[in-house]
Amino acid sequence: MELRHLRYFVAVAEELSFTRAAERLHIGQPPLSQQIQALEAEVGARLLERSKRWVRLTEAGKLFLEDARQILAQSERAVVTARRAQRGEAGELRVGFTFSTPFTPLFAKVIKRYRQLYPHVSLTLHEMATLHQLEAIETRKMDLGFVRPPEVAVQDALELAHLRDDPLLLILPSDSPLARKRKVRIKDLEGLPFVMYPKEAGTGIYFQIFRLCRAAGFVPQIAMEAGEASTIIGLVAAGIGVSVLPSPFNSIHMEGVAYRHLDDPAAATSLLLAQRRDDRSALVEAFVALAREEAGSTAA
Structure with missing residues (x-):
């Protein structure tokens, strides 16, 4: 069963006319009738009663219509969610921060503005020391981290961006x-x-x-x-x-x-933003760009 079959059925059920439904769908009436017949055969139930003068939903058709509408609405939401994720506007972003980071005005500005701009992103925050953050980012348990300069060599897989000095x-x-x-x-x-x-x-x-x-x-x-x-x-x-x-x-x-x-x-000391070099997802890039922008305006 394809989504187009559900769309065809919903159009006929709402219009109660194959002619009007065909016009609404911008297809011919004979192909529409064939698709509805194929849908009924696949479902194994008669969904519509029709004559030359009228079209009516059967009891099975009434119930099927409710589910068909829900499936189509869910598919549309899935498309919207996927497009948001592609633009970095949806998904989950895991961000770490050191013990002193919340006391900086920069952190509050970045988090507050990010939540305003990207309300559909699930933003989770984790308080962790610098070395623990770097390990979590490298092992993909976290995506980004507000860290202080580490006392050990940073792995090549990680990248640090300077935000501010304290x-x-x-x-x-x-x-x-x-x-x-x-x-x-x-x-x-x-x-x-x-x-x-x-x-x-x-x-x-x-x-x-x-x-x-x-x-x-x-x-x-x-x-x-x-x-x-x-x-x-x-x-x-x-x-x-x-x-x-x-x-x-x-x-x-x-x-x-x-x-x-x-x-x-x-x-x-400095406040840095850590990320994986190979992570160029829209989610990560949007947060990094916002953090750098706020850091620049705060410094100014």
Whole structure:
């Protein structure tokens, strides 16, 4: 059974006239009658009663008409969905983001505008550390990821696009003598206890802190580790130590905590958008183009 047979039948059933249905379908009346007869033979039931003066639906025809209309409507929806998917307007897009990404205005703008422009796309978001995101994208468990510069070599299968730069901020108790300074040297942190992400968390900031401290001539003393930035900041407020995090986290306001810039040009990080090089689907390309556009307007 072909969709055209259903269209022919629906036209006759709605017009209750082979002549008018043939005109509506832009085909001859004899071929239309032959197609309806072939449909009835395939279905195994008489769908229409006809005479020289009238056409009526049988009980089987009335029931068949309901299903035929639903099938035709579903086929039209399938065509629309396929065309939307071809244009990147439908389907599923899986996007990862680091812990600091939601605190950047760029992320909120990209996600909000994307949902407005592509309401038929199922957009799923996953909070993950950079290294875990890269692994998920490479193994096709995710499509895109907002990541920080990784401390390991990026696989050739992946591509990173620069979106924005963020300074690293020193987070310290507000009653610390260093809080009186507008900028703090990395060297001034020697001997102070640090609160940091665990090494196995997969965040680049862990290794960057060690690199900055070693360049200043010392190794940071880790007093405590925590997997959440808000927990790290809370531990700093409790006097456990100091920490260094990307600047978007300064939107977390907590009593007893001060944020200060580090007097070191290397104390900075970037927000990147990761994707597979071989993934040039319309879904992915539309999101990447939007992210780059918003990043350009934000930078301006």
